[in-house]
Structures are given as structure tokens and as C-alpha cells.
Amino acid sequence: MKIHRKDLGLLVLILVVGAVVAFINPRFLSPVNLSNTSNLIGLFGLFALAQAFVIISGGIELSVGSIIALLGVIFVDLIASTGVPWAAAVVIVIALGCLMGLVHGFLIAKVGLQPFVVTLCGLLIYRGVARYYTDDATAGFPFGASFPTLEWLTTGRFYGIPHSLIAFAMATIIMGVVLHRSVFGRYLYAVGKNEEAARYSGICTPCITISAYVICCGLTAVAAIFIAMYTRSISPSSHGNFYELYAIAAAVLGGCSLRGGEGSTLGVVLGTVLLQVLQNLVNLLGIPSSLNFAVMGSVILIGVLADQQFSRARMLAKRKKALGGPGLPSAAVVQEREHA
């Protein structure tokens, strides 16, 4: 995988922030803290990765948090109350996620509604359904209920590494290959960058868009299962709140453009890690947790600003090298040069 300058910058930022936090509070590097943080990275990374697919296709998925709540509630209810074998419940929940993606994708690509609107409605609908489904009560496992295999799979550790992180790593590798190596991935970038040109090249653009939403919601369903097993009890009015924004923030930090056609899996991984390190920083440095969002928002803003300034400076330097003067941004000048 090609490492972009952007990703490198993000990596440096993570290391610097990590070093500072470790310096101020050595507990940052304690095994317990590292293990907890990496568990959260795994959980949040799964649906951030999912979000990236949709963002690269030029869309957005706002219902991530509500999907996590609704599918979490359904999953817990299926295995705890109705006695469905957990493996079957996993399949059902992922299938439901894919179905949601299919509906979103259809409404966007075939009916022609705007992604923001469709998924905003999804956000409201799924949240409402989740609350109705449980009568607004907390869904959880009855006393004594135990699913050793499932629990080991989702919340277990392998030499101290949480399985959620391993799942995230596996998903990253698979999705990385899909995005950066496969025909579908190339089409996804093409549709995100210039849907019309993709259509003029004979690409079934609605198929690509719909697939992006199916992958997004399917992978979010996987995340929903991991998260449900991690929290073990789900209060449907608050479970997963704002998770779509974490996902979008991680993707954007990682270099995805909301205009579509840009972004990489590595970037999303780094974006997720940075967000979780920041969360951890708030906890460890004794910053009032009410400031949590403010810290995150500020860092994202600074990151995006810095990136823009750097890339502008790079562009100018490049142009100066090409033109040898403070030439105004003009494609025609470049064009003329190439001809002459």
C-alpha cells in the first residue's frame, strides 16, 4: 500500500500526542489502558471503515449510530429472549444491516434522493424503532445468561490483544484490498470523483453506489454486534448516539474528501486511532469529560486546517517550480507550456 504524505503526517501527530500524554501521565502506557484503548479503536474502527466506503462513493451515511442501536437491541433480544442460536442471530443481524444499506442505496441511486436526506431519515426512523421495540427500556441479558463462545469471540483477548482490534485489522486488510486493488474499488473511486464519466465509460454506476451502502451498513451491523457484546446492556435512546459523527470525523481526518473519490483505508485507521487517543487524553489528563467533544472538534479542525495549508503550500511550490514566477492559477498557462 502506498503511504501518502497525509497519512505520514497523521502518524506523526498520533505519536506526538501519545508521547505527550505518556509523559504527563505514564498510566497511558499501562497494559490495562492500552488494551482498553485498542478495544475501542477496534469497535469504532469497524464502522469508521464502513463509513469510508460511502464517503469515497461521494455520499454520506448518517444513520450509523441508530443502526448500531437498533441492530444491537435486535441482536440481544434474539439471543437472550427468543432463544435463537447466536450464530443464526449474527447472520440475521448482518443481513438486516445489508438490507438497510440496500434500501438507502436504492433510494439514492435509483430514486435520486440526496444521501444526506435519506440517511438522516434513517437516523430518525431506526432510533425510533429501537426505542419502540424495547418500550424504551434497556435491553440486556437476563441474569445468568451466558454465551461463552460468542463472548470469547467478541470480547476476548489474544495475548492481551482484544478480539475487536483483531476483527478491525482483518476488516481493514480485506477492505483495503477491495478498495485499492479490486475492480470494484477502482469503480468506487471513479464514481466518487466523476459519476458522469463513469457512466460514459459503461460502468453501472447505481450498482456501485448501492454496493457502497450495502457494504457500509453490513459492516456497521458487524460493529453493532461487537458493541452490543461489549456494553452488554443497551438503552435504545442513547446507545450509539453520535457514532456516525465519530465515523465521519475519522474518515475525514484520514484524508477522505466529502466530495468523494478520495481516501484510503490506512488513513481511516490512523484517523480512528487519533480520535481514540484524544478521548483517552481527556480522561487521563483530568480534563473535564464535558469538554470531550470540544477537544475532539478542535483537533479535527486544526488537523484539517493544517492539511489544507500544507497542500496549498505544496501546490504553490510546485507551480513556482513549473512556471518560475508568481503565475496566477491558470490551467491555460500550464497547457500552453506543455504544447510549446
Place this chain on the structure above:
Amino acid sequence: MRPPFLTMTGITKRYPGITALDGVNFSIGPGEVIGLVGENGAGKSTLMKILGGVVQPSAGRIELDGDEIVGLTVPRAMQGGIAFVHQELNLFENLTAAANIFIGREPLKAGFMKLVDNKELSRRARPLLDQLGADFDADTPVAELSLAEMQLVEIAKALSLGARLVVMDEPTSSLTASETERLLTIVAKLKAEGVSVVYISHRLGEVESCADRVIVLRDGRRVAELAGREIVAGLMIRHMIGRELRTLYRPPGAAPGDAILELVGIRTSHRPGQEVNLAVRRGEILGLAGLVGSGRTELARTIFGLDRAQGGEVRIDGKPARIGHSRDAVEKGIYLVPEDRKRSGLVLGFPVRDNITLANLGAYAKSGLVDRGSETVEAERQRAKLDIRLPGISVDVGSLSGGNQQKVVLGKWLSMSPRVLIFDEPTRGIDVGAKNEIYRLMRELSDHGVGILMISSDMEEIIGVSDRVAVMHEGRIAGFLERADLSEQAILSLAVGRSGAHEA
């Protein structure tokens, strides 16, 4: 001719490694029309950018009304009465014509609330538009205007700013013959009112008919100045490229074969009331002429599966073919080189290589994974075959010149196996040299048995390249012309709906 009010002497512009302009002299008097011609890259745009204050010259003197101006800036140029009508129009489509003309200078009312006085706005805009012979209302939203009408709005805007010199850069590249005709009368009108015009165009016939003087640039140098009876296309071309162009037309290698693509009673969603019947034969270049808006692009979109046909049948090699999506067309070997290559032909931001392989990516993939190596091989092959000039196949396709971009679009289709290639305005905004290469390629393809359907609004191109021409009028084919009967007159009469193609 009255003495010039603007003189540029010894204008030189150097970029590292290249001299874009080399000691160019240029002057223009009131009411003078100067044709500025040269291949792309000859330095026309750089010269005009210096005139507009956008780019500073490395050396040279600019005098306006006898005063030397050091460090000409954009506002100073505007103040001096220099206005530009660009190739790509800069209008707000959601506003009315009047609002566009006075953008930033709106008449206000209601005191401190600074509301726009719309009545006053259109009252002021109307005479400006009338003066140019516009037949639309000043309150018409620009989105509802044709390209030619939008140009009028731009010119009216320039006049409202008190322009003495209007620079028109490729003003007719998107206009039909009749609209071009009208623009030329406007140029004459401006001239009569003492407004000077610099007319930049690849269409030398227009330059011939409107220019008082022609300045020819080549490789940044002024190689010729023509006046009066010297202003003829042949001479201009000779100076532009330094050699005489052979005639455009290359005869086919063999007589045309059977019909490869037939349209039988095709109705487009654009004009479902009209039926189109035509056949493209193996080994021929069929020109499709007509006014802009006659439905040629819509027909191309329908054949290519972008729009659904409302009726009728497409036959390929005599067999009916169902084309419901562009993918079906591509699978059957029917390819489209679209009119707007930046919007529809290419994915800007993608490397040249990825653009070339985009339509046939499956061929470079094993079990769904793309093999970059074989992609690179094919892209290099197309680059060599089409002589695409670029630093490397992994550069962003957006950084190439128009001609090279068009070759990348072509490379995309030639890397596959074309049966029918539809070209929609294949050489718009492309310089003479690259144009000729594209014509040569078309002929080569047709000689290899590919059917070619070429939509063009450029008369020279239609007559110069086609073996046969179909003329469209309001959604149907008004008539066919064989090579021997091709003339501007014959095509135009069919295009405007006068059935008597032979009456002249």
C-alpha cells in the same frame, strides 16, 4: 484608421526553460478588429493575459492612450476599458440577464437596507441588450438562455463597463452556424460604434470575414501580420504551422461495406414525436450535422444507452440489439467520445493510465483484483500509438492539454474493440496539429472496418472529414448528402428545415 490607443512593444514572457512570448508587438486602434491566430501554445492566451493585467511580462512596454503603464493590473486594465468574453462563460445561471450585467453594481433602493432595485436594473439592461440585437428579455434567467445568448449578456456586461476593447477568446466554439453569423454582425456593430475587438479563433473562416488585421503567432513569436486581401485561411495556416496544410479530406481505402449500425424509427426522450432512421456503414465516416439543439447529442446518448429510447430499434450488423444502459453499448462495441471531455469523458484527478483502462477494467483483472502491470502495458501502448504527449502515464489527466486529453478518451476506447465510434464534437478547442491527428485516426479506424458517426457543428470539419453527411433538423434526419454534393449551402438549407437542399 485612427492612431492606436493601445500599444504593446517587445512583449516578452519567460518561464523557466521556456519563452512563452518573444518580443511581440501589438497595437490596436479604435474600432479596429484584430484576428489573433496561432496554434494552441503559440502564446495567444499569454499575450491576452498580459493585456488583461493577469500576468506580468518579463520585458516590454505597454502604452495606453500614450502613457506607459508599468505593472498593469486587472483593475487598471478594466478601468482602461479592456474587457474579456471568455471561452467558458462566467455567468450566474440562477440570476437574470440584467442581474448578471450589473453584478456587483446593482442599483439600490430603500436607503440603508440596500435592497436591489430590480425595476431599475432591467430598465438599464434593456438598451444594452437591444443595442446588440438580443431578442430575449432582460429579466430572463440566464439558465434559460442559449450559449449564444449568454455570450450577448457577457458582451452587454462589457459594454456597460465602458469597454473600448473586447477580447473574444474562441467565442464561436460552441455556436451553431447561424449563431456564429449573428455574433459576426455584433462584432461589426461594435466596430461601427468605435469599440475594438480582438478576435481569437481556430475557425479561420470567421477571422477572414471579420478582421481588419490578422496577427499570427507561432512559438511565442509574431510571425506575420496580414491585412486586407492577404487575410485568407490558407495563408494564415501556412504562417501558423510554417507549412501548407494538405486538404483535410482523406479518401477511404475501400468502398463502404454493409450497415454496421442501423437506427430504425428511433425516438429519443428529447423529442419522442420524431423518428430517426439512419445507417452507419462499415468503413465510412458519417457526419451528423445540424443546428445546436437539433437533437444530435440526444441521439448519440440514446444510441449509447444513456437515455432510454422511446421507441424504434437499434440494429448491429443487421441484428436487433437491446441497449438499456451504457454498459450494453460498450459490450457491443459501440463507444461514445462525448462532447464535454472534462465532464463526461475523463475522470479528472485519476492518472492517465486509470482513465485508459476504466471502461475495460475487467480485462486487466484476475479474480476481481486489478493487475497494475498489464494496465501499464496497455496505457503505454495507447500512449505510443496515439502519440499522447505527457511526462508519464501516472500523471493526472487533468494536467494535460485539450488535444492530449481527447487522445486519452480515444485511447480508452481503442484499447478495446470498437465496432462503431460516435464522436460528439471531436476537436472542439483543440489546436490544428492535434485536430489533424484525430482526423487521421478516424480514417485509419474506418479503414479497419469501424463505423464512425461524427457529430460536428464545425462546417469545415463536417465537409472536410465526412464521406457522407446526415443533417438533423428538430429531432429528425432532414436529409443525407453524398460526398459529391457536400457544400455549406446544402447542409445549411437542410439544417434550417428548408427541404430544397438542391434548390441552390
